[in-house]
Each structure stands twice: as C-alpha cells, then as structure tokens.
Amino acid sequence: MTRAYNFSAGPATLPETVLQQAQAEMLDWHGAGASIVELSHRGPEFLQVAQEAEADLRTLMAIPDDYAVLFLQGGATAQQALIPLNFAVPGQKADYVLTGHWGKTAIKQARPYVDVNIAASSENGGFRGIPARADWRLSDDAAYVHVTANETIHGVEFRDTHDVGDVPLVADFSSSIVSEPLDVSKYAVIYAGAQKNLGPVGVSVVIIRRDLLERAGQPRADIFTYASHVAKESMLNTPPTWNWYLAGLVFKWMLAQGGVEEFARRNARKSALLYQVIDNSGGFYRNEVEPAVRSRMNVPFFLKDEALNKPFLDEAKTAGLISLKGHRALGGMRASIYNAMPEEGVQALASFMRDFQQRHG
Numbered sequence: 557m558t559r560a561y562n563f564s565a566g567p568a569t570l571p572e573t574v575l576q577q578a579q580a581e582m583l584d585w586h587g588a589g590a591s592i593v594e595l596s597h598r599g600p601e602f603l604q605v606a607q608e609a610e611a612d613l614r615t616l617m618a619i620p621d622d623y624a625v626l627f628l629q630g631g632a633t634a635q636q637a638l639i640p641l642n643f644a645v646p647g648q649k650a651d652y653v654l655t656g657h658w659g660k661t662a663i664k665q666a667r668p669y670v671d672v673n674i675a676a677s678s679e680n681g682g683f684r685g686i687p688a689r690a691d692w693r694l695s696d697d698a699a700y701v702h703v704t705a706n707e708t709i710h711g712v713e714f715r716d717t718h719d720v721g722d723v724p725l726v727a728d729f730s731s732s733i734v735s736e737p738l739d740v741s742k743y744a745v746i747y748a749g750a751q752k753n754l755g756p757v758g759v760s761v762v763i764i765r766r767d768l769l770e771r772a773g774q775p776r777a778d779i780f781t782y783a784s785h786v787a788k789e790s791m792l793n794t795p796p797t798w799n800w801y802l803a804g805l806v807f808k809w810m811l812a813q814g815g816v817e818e819f820a821r822r823n824a825r826k827s828a829l830l831y832q833v834i835d836n837s838g839g840f841y842r843n844e845v846e847p848a849v850r851s852r853m854n855v856p857f858f859l860k861d862e863a864l865n866k867p868f869l870d871e872a873k874t875a876g877l878i879s880l881k882g883h884r885a886l887g888g889m890r891a892s893i894y895n896a897m898p899e900e901g902v903q904a905l906a907s908f909m910r911d912f913q914q915r916h917g
C-alpha cells in the first residue's frame with residue numbers, strides 16, 4: 557500500500573493514524589459487538605463518542621460555556637441559509653463582507669430571507685485581498701455581520717478579527733477552523749463543514765453564543781431551528797454518527813499532537829515554504845493574493861505557461877502528489893495543506909516544484 561500526499565481541498569486528507577484506528581474499530585467498537593455506525597445514536601456507546609467529541613473540541617478551541625456546540629447535517633451551505641432564518645426577522649438587513657467564492661454562496665443562500673447589504677467586497681480586484689475595515693459600510697440595524705474567515709478557492713484569509721461593535725459577528729470557518737488559536741468570544745457564530753480540517757464530509761460544526769438562540773428569526777420548521785437542536789443536543793433527528801465519530805478521532809489526534817498551538821506553528825511553516833518556492837521562482841509560479849492575507853490553508857498558484865499544467869499534474873502524480881488541480885473557477889493549481897497534511901508532504905511538493913521548474917523553466 558502506498559498513500560500519496562493528497563492536496564485535495566475537500567473532502568481532504570485525514571490523519572493516517574485516525575484512518576487506521578477507524579479501520580481497527582470498524583467491525584467491533586470497543587467490545588460492543590458491532591461497529592459504532594451500527595449502534596443507536598441514543599445508546600451509551602454513541603453517547604460517549606458524542607460527548608467526548610464535544611468536550612475535546614471545547615478543549616481544543618477553548619470554547620466558553622456560554623456557547624453551544626452543534627454537530628449537524630447539511631454542510632456549511634445549509635448553515636448559510638439557517639443563519640438568516642434563525643437570527644434575522646423577515647426583511648431585516650444583514651451585512652456581508654465578500655472576499656471570494658464562499659462569501660458569494662453565503663449571500664445567495666441568505667437572499668431569500670434577509671435584505672443583504674454587501675458591506676465591502678474585493679470582487680473588483682479579483683478577490684485578491686480583504687477590504688480594509690475602515691472601508692466597510694455597515695448598516696445601522698443589521699441582524700449580524702457575516703465574513704468568510706478563509707476563502708478556500710481564492711486562497712484569501714483574514715489574519716485579524718475585525719471589530720464590528722455589538723453586532724453579532726458570524727464567520728464561515730469551514731477551511732480554517734482549528735488551524736490556529738482563535739478567540740471564540742469575538743464571534744457570535746462560527747460554523748464549518750467538517751471535510752477540510754475536522755474530519756469527513758457529512759457533519760458540520762456550529763458554535764453559537766447562547767443569547768442568539770433567543771432571537772425569534774423567521775417562520776420555519778423545527779428541524780431548521782438551532783435552539784431545537786441545542787435543546788436536543790444535536791439529536792433532534794438521527795445525527796451523522798459515523799462522521800461525528802471520525803471527527804472525534806481527529807480531535808483526539810490533535811490534542812495528542814499538542815493542540816491548535818502546535819498546528820499553528822506547523823501550518824505557518826508549511827504555507828511559508830510553498831509561498832517561498834512560488835515567490836523565488838522568478839515568475840515561473842505565481843500567486844496573486846496580497847501577501848498579508850495569503851491563506852495558510854489553501855495555496856492557489858499558476859504556472860507561467862499554461863501548456864505546462866498537464867505535465868505538472870501528471871508528473872506530480874507520478875511523484876505521489878495528488879489533487880493539485882485548481883478549482884475550475886480559477887484554473888491553475890491549488891495545494892490545500894490542512895492540519896492533516898504532514899510537513900513532509902509539503903516539503904515533497906516544494907522539492908517537486910523546484911525540480912519541475914529546473915526541467916521545464
């Protein structure tokens with residue numbers, strides 16, 4: 557068996573030891589006589605898995621007690637619709653800061669339910685930066701302000717939490733959650749699909765300051781109501797048990813490795829190495845994002861000569877480096893280097909890129 561270094565943007569690579577543990581526990585979870593995915597979500601075995609996952613995530617992220625933590629289906633995109641449904645009254649304004657593809661999705665999902673005000677946008681500049689806070693035109697009476705902490709496709713990441721006063725700050729952290737320490741108390745809602753940094757696709761983590769749960773929101777079914785999910789501890793209906801279990805294994809792996817502080821150091825080194833190779837290539841490779849807001853998680857880059865795209869991908873694959881093709885919206889390449897991508901994988905990619913340039917430059 558040879559596992560490649562997998563730079564997929566999501567679903568993304570998982571820690572090998574987590575996959576091995578899941579494999580070992582697959583047929584008989586801790587002597588239960590069944591796999592964890594074959595047992596009731598209300599039984600003692602899964603309740604233990606669920607509670608430990610939440611406790612471990614609370615430890616990892618230092619989530620204060622006045623925040624609820626949910627493990628839900630529907631992906632990040634469903635949360636983008638549930639947020640206005642739950643936290644804004646019909647016709648109310650909500651401010652969106654648009655810095656890339658996923659910010660657009662958030663706006664699209666919200667539009668049926670709120671009066672979207674695009675408070676700032678970097679679209680005219682091709683989503684290569686983040687508008688300065690001084691240039692945001694926030695509404696007086698917004699239900700909340702929404703930002704995308706890391707734009708997975710455009711490779712643009714907020715490097716600071718911008719102050720928005722008393723208005724709840726809602727952030728899509730799908731592709732950068734648990735990648736470095738974060739002051740949760742600066743946010744009202746943090747949400748993330750799991751398939752980038754937390755585990756497998758099929759579960760989303762939503763962290764909500766509890767006072768927001770008292771908002772009336774809009775007419776909606778119980779299943780679309782965050783307060784109901786909180787009251788039922790994410791078991792209003794059958795939760796995605798397999799995904800929740802695997803995410804829990806990832807949390808334990810992260811804690812054993814030294815927690816978010818350790819991953820922040822690794823992620824800084826990994827991303828710095830790739831940007832260095834790109835910036836020192838004399839234009840053979842190119843990343844167009846403003847250096848101050850370059851993503852530590854997703855490194856999009858272009859080759860000077862587009863005819864080299866195919867040879868680059870083919871030769872990378874032969875070298876055991878897969879899923880480097882860029883998103884179709886941008887073209888070029890993208891290396892996603894989440895927590896589970898080992899430093900050796902990024903070093904291998906950096907060497908390959910230098911070598912490829914020597915042979916084709």
Ligand SMILES: *Cc1c(COP(=O)(O)O)cnc(C)c1O
Pocket residue numbers: 566630631632633634658704706707708728729730731749750752
């Ligand atoms: C992947 C991603 C999404 C979409 O997630 P789904 O689980 O497919 O709904 C939303 N926002 C960001 C930042 C993402 O990276």
